[in-house]
Amino acid sequence: xxxxxxxxxxxxxxxxxxxxxxxxxRSAGASAYFAASRQIKGWQNGVAxxxxxxxxxxxxxxxxxxxxxxxxxxxxxxxxxxxxxxVLLVIAEPLRNAGKYTMADVLAYRLKPRPVRGMASLSTxxxxxxxxxxxxxxxxxxxxxxxxxxxxxxxxxxxxxxLMIVYVVFGGMLATTWVQIIKAILxxxxxxxxxxxxxxxxxxxxxEFFTAISQVTYHDAKGAVVVKDFLxxxxxxxxxxxxxxxxxxxxxxxxxxxxxxxxxxxFYTVPDAKTARHSVVWAMVLIxxxxxxxxxxGFGAATIVGPDFIRGxxxxxxxxxxxxxxLGGGVFFAFISAIAFATILAVVAGLTISATTSFSHDFxxxxxxxxxxxxPGEEVMVARISAFVVGAVAIGLAxxxxxxxxxxxxxxxxxxxxxxxxxxxxxxxxxxxxxxxxAVTGLAVGLLASIxxxxxxxxxxxxxxxxxxxxxxxxxxxxPWFPLENPGILSIPLGFLGAILGTLVxxxxxxxxxxxxxxxxxxxxxxxxKATAAH
Amino acid sequence: xxxxxxxxxVAEPKQYRTSKSTWDEIANGRPFQDLMATKKVFIVPAFIxxxxxxxxxxxxxxxAPQFMATKVGYVNLAYLFALSQFFVAWIIAGLYVKAANDFxxxxxxxxxxxxxxxxxDGQGGK
Numbered sequence: 001x002x003x004x005x006x007x008x009x010x011x012x013x014x015x016x017x018x019x020x021x022x023x024x025x026r027s028a029g030a031s032a033y034f035a036a037s038r039q040i041k042g043w044q045n046g047v048a049x050x051x052x053x054x055x056x057x058x059x060x061x062x063x064x065x066x067x068x069x070x071x072x073x074x075x076x077x078x079x080x081x082x083x084x085x086x087v088l089l090v091i092a093e094p095l096r097n098a099g100k101y102t103m104a105d106v107l108a109y110r111l112k113p114r115p116v117r118g119m120a121s122l123s124t125x126x127x128x129x130x131x132x133x134x135x136x137x138x139x140x141x142x143x144x145x146x147x148x149x150x151x152x153x154x155x156x157x158x159x160x161x162x163l164m165i166v167y168v169v170f171g172g173m174l175a176t177t178w179v180q181i182i183k184a185i186l187x188x189x190x191x192x193x194x195x196x197x198x199x200x201x202x203x204x205x206x207x208e209f210f211t212a213i214s215q216v217t218y219h220d221a222k223g224a225v226v227v228k229d230f231l232x233x234x235x236x237x238x239x240x241x242x243x244x245x246x247x248x249x250x251x252x253x254x255x256x257x258x259x260x261x262x263x264x265x266x267f268y269t270v271p272d273a274k275t276a277r278h279s280v281v282w283a284m285v286l287i288x289x290x291x292x293x294x295x296x297x298g299f300g301a302a303t304i305v306g307p308d309f310i311r312g313x314x315x316x317x318x319x320x321x322x323x324x325x326x327l328g329g330g331v332f333f334a335f336i337s338a339i340a341f342a343t344i345l346a347v348v349a350g351l352t353i354s355a356t357t358s359f360s361h362d363f364x365x366x367x368x369x370x371x372x373x374x375x376p377g378e379e380v381m382v383a384r385i386s387a388f389v390v391g392a393v394a395i396g397l398a399x400x401x402x403x404x405x406x407x408x409x410x411x412x413x414x415x416x417x418x419x420x421x422x423x424x425x426x427x428x429x430x431x432x433x434x435x436x437x438x439a440v441t442g443l444a445v446g447l448l449a450s451i452x453x454x455x456x457x458x459x460x461x462x463x464x465x466x467x468x469x470x471x472x473x474x475x476x477x478x479x480p481w482f483p484l485e486n487p488g489i490l491s492i493p494l495g496f497l498g499a500i501l502g503t504l505v506x507x508x509x510x511x512x513x514x515x516x517x518x519x520x521x522x523x524x525x526x527x528x529x530k531a532t533a534a535h
Numbered sequence: 536x537x538x539x540x541x542x543x544x545v546a547e548p549k550q551y552r553t554s555k556s557t558w559d560e561i562a563n564g565r566p567f568q569d570l571m572a573t574k575k576v577f578i579v580p581a582f583i584x585x586x587x588x589x590x591x592x593x594x595x596x597x598x599a600p601q602f603m604a605t606k607v608g609y610v611n612l613a614y615l616f617a618l619s620q621f622f623v624a625w626i627i628a629g630l631y632v633k634a635a636n637d638f639x640x641x642x643x644x645x646x647x648x649x650x651x652x653x654x655x656d657g658q659g660g661k
Contacts, residue, residue, distance in 0.1 A: 071613060078592065078620045085585045085624055088631060089578050210609035232604045233596040233613045243597025250593045254586070274639060277632065284628050288621045513555060516562035523570060524642040526561075526649055527551030 004331055005146055008338035013163065016179050016345070020167050023175035031532045033172040033380045034101045034357050038531040040177055040269040046282020049266050051180030052350040053080075053257075053283070054187060054290060055131075056138050056317075056343050057410050062291075063323070064316030066298020068307050070216070070230030072237050073298055075246065077291035079253035084287065086258040088280040093273040094429050094522035095264060100529050102354075103264050103421060104362045106522070107428050110514035111436040114367050119443040121362040123420045124261040126447060127413045128355035129394070131262075132348055134409035136160065136398035138317070139344040145314045146321065146337035154399055161395035164348045168356065168387040172380075173269060176349045183339075183346035188286060190339040194320070195293045197327040198300035212303040219308055230302055241483040249411075252488035256414035259421030262347075262354035271531040297323065348394070355390050356383045403470045408459035408485070412450060415487050419495035420446030427499050429522055432515045434499070437506035442499025449494040453487030456480060553653065561649060570641040577634040585627055592616055 027033045040048065055061075058080060065073030099105035104120035136157055143156035151159070167175050202208040214229040228235070237246045257263065267276040301310065301319035305326050310319050321340065325333035360382035365373060373379055424442045427434045454460060461481065462474035484490075521527055561567055596603050596613055603613035 071617075072596075074614070074617055075593065075596065078617050079589075082585065082589045082620055082624045085582075085627055088628055089582050089585075207609050229604075231611055231614055233600045237597060243593070246593040246597045247590065250590060254589060274635075277635060281628050281632055284625065288625060292618070292621055517555070517558040520558055520561050520567060520645075523574070524567070524645050526646055 004334035005148070005337045006150060008334050009143075009147070009341050012338055012342050012345075015182065016163070016167065016175075019178045019182075020171035020175040023171035023178065027170075027172040027174055029532070030101075030377075030379050031529075032174070033383065034265075034353075034361065035268040035529075036172070036174040036177055038269060038271055038529065040279075042270060042275040042278035043282050044177070044181060045266060045270050045275070045279035047184045047286060048177045048180040048269075049263060049279060049283035050286040050290070051182075051184030051187070051346045052262055052266060053260075053287060053347075054184070054343065055135060055347040055410075056142065056340060057134065057407075058291075058294075059187060059191075059343050060138075060142065060317045060320055060340055061407075062294050063297040063301055063320040064310075064318075065236070066230075066294060067301035067305070067310060067319040068316055069236035070213075070228070070299075070302065071233050072235050072246075074295065076249075076253075077294045079250050080257075081284065081288045081291050083253050083255075083257035084280060084284045086254055087263070088277065088284070091258040091264070091425065092267050092276045092280050095425070096267045096270070096273045096276040097525040097528045098429075098518060098522040099268065101265065101268055101361045102358050103259075103261060103425055104358065104366075106518075107424060107439055108366070109428075109518045109521070110511045111428065111434075111439050112508075113371065115436055116439045117362040118367045119440050120421075120424075121358045121367070123416065123443050123447055124358040124362075125355055126451075127259075127261055127416050127421070128351045128358075129390075129397075130409040130416070131260075131413040132351045132355075132390075132394045133397050133401060134406050134413070135344055135348050135351070136394050137401055137404070137406045139348070140398055140402065142317060142340060142344070145318060146340065153402055157395055157398045160344060160348065161391050161398070163345055164352050164394075165387055165391035167345075167349045168352045168391075169384045173265075173353055176346075176353050177266075177269060179342075179349055180346040183342040184286060186339045186342055188290060190336055191290055191293045191297065193332075194300070194324055194327070194336065195296035197332075198296040198304065198323070201300075201304055201327060209299070209303075213299045216302045216307070218306060230299060244489065245484045245486055248484050248486040248489035250488075251492055252411065252414040252418045252486050254418075255422045255492055256416075256418030256488070259417035259425065260413070261358060261417075261421070262350040265354045265357060266350075268529070272528060273525050300327075352387055352390050352394075356386045359383070359386045359390075405471050405473060405475060408454060408457075411459065411486055412454045415450035415454065415491055416447055418446075418488055419450045419491035420444075423492070423495040423499045427496075427503075429518070431503075432512055433503055435503050435506060435508035435511040437508070438499045438501075438503030441502030442495055445498025446491060446495030449491040449498075450487050453482050453484075453491055456482045457485055457487065458483070459485045551649070551653070553649075557649075557652075561645065564645075566641065566645050566648070570638060570645065573641060574638055577631065581627055581631060585624065588623055589620060592620060 031037055062076055095106055104117045107116045139160045140153040140157040144153050167179055213231050215227050216230045217227050220226050270276050270279055297320050301323040305322050310322055321333055321336050324336035360379050364382045365379050420443045424439045458480040461476045461478050463477055464473050605612045
């Protein structure tokens, strides 16, 4: 293995550190630190949303799932784009109009700030932490593989963790935004190039490409040769529960994306709701194009590299880099690896800043200190300190969980976002009767239902033969109590039910009195936070 | 310290604040009711359509895999339907942006009037 991947990693690190230095000189003041002074342009924010959203799970993970399970993997791609219609039609503009830095701002308008912000902060930290652990464990394994064993797992995790801390502590939202923009552009370029090379391999004939897909050949677990049409549904989601799981997954994606804190905070970085709207559309163009191209990445890896070879050279997550190696050689492998590395960094930085913003703005300033900064700049200082803590915790957990199967944590993050965050945001914007008790019960029920159901699902529970070890082994060795991998189909209605019942059994006149104010603010932008002058 | 205070002042521009009765007045006024009605006419059907169209995919793929595996040219129904989701999502997003220009126009009238009233009241009050 050559040094080219390492050199490309270092170039990316150097560029992003340069940006962080530049941003650090413009990050004075809370609005600058948390929301990049709300001066990010629409297209820039759209690209950054795409960079924030398309994680290693989607770049490397989706290519791997399609390479091994064909068409069913492509269904993830569909859900990941269509979900943005919920963001566009329901969430982005009201959130930008009525909020300041976090989703809890919107809730706190008409509800009692302390309990609501406390719970919302807990839910935000839960989603971000779960998502981050999944990314960091993946990062450690991948960076080690991509650099051909030049670094150990622990070194890779610590390196990624330190970089993300530096971006967030010194560069704030502005640095995070530009890291995400650069990553998104690299990711799109790399994916496009890879797709063109895949088609070139099939002499630009869709007939040849899809014929190859219809007869993917590999060896099954018993060593027998199998030939399968990978475009046929049902390779992953099999009866009896497969179809239901597929619907449940769809629900978590469609309603969860609009509740992901690290995506929601991005809409505070633009000057107004109209720009937020345009940035969603930009994001949809990029994200959609990317996920359509997963057809070439995933099926390309299945047909050109083959499941047998991938299994023997690092496993499913290596499908895209191995495809690059097969088509473009070592330099292209290094380029795609560097993109994977950039992808991980951009996403963990986004997660860190959303977690620290929620901790310092919601929990520290508003829950503990009743909405008063005791001295100027305290909120930003607390955020910087908590970024260190979040980073250290993420590094620690990733090292402890090295050999654990943590892929389900991404599904869990979406499930919590869909079952806890989305119901209370939607109800607080649209339902006059909604109140504090409803928000707190909704958040609590959504959070507990998703975590509880995942813990007893086949993602965590299962009986493995002794030959299966490490990351492939189920965490709890019993028969699953809940048959679906994705709890959404049950936990989302439970979240709504909790919020509605909690509201109905309690009485809070002030929440109804202030509904008109929130309604007008969220729909017209009257009194919305404005961009601050650069200085 | 002075510098930090200045930054804080920069970071927190004055927000529009007004009394409950003014909020209620705006919310119950004709222009705002028109805005909400205009939004509803587009957003509710668009939302229902995309949710139904999207969930048709897992339902059909999950419960009628044989039918969805029907060959169409080089590909099959399942792949074509999945691919169509991307274009339908883009079309809905495009239509929304177009419709939202009307929302912006209606909202701007409400904003302008509110700011104007505020300025006049401010002068009268002090």
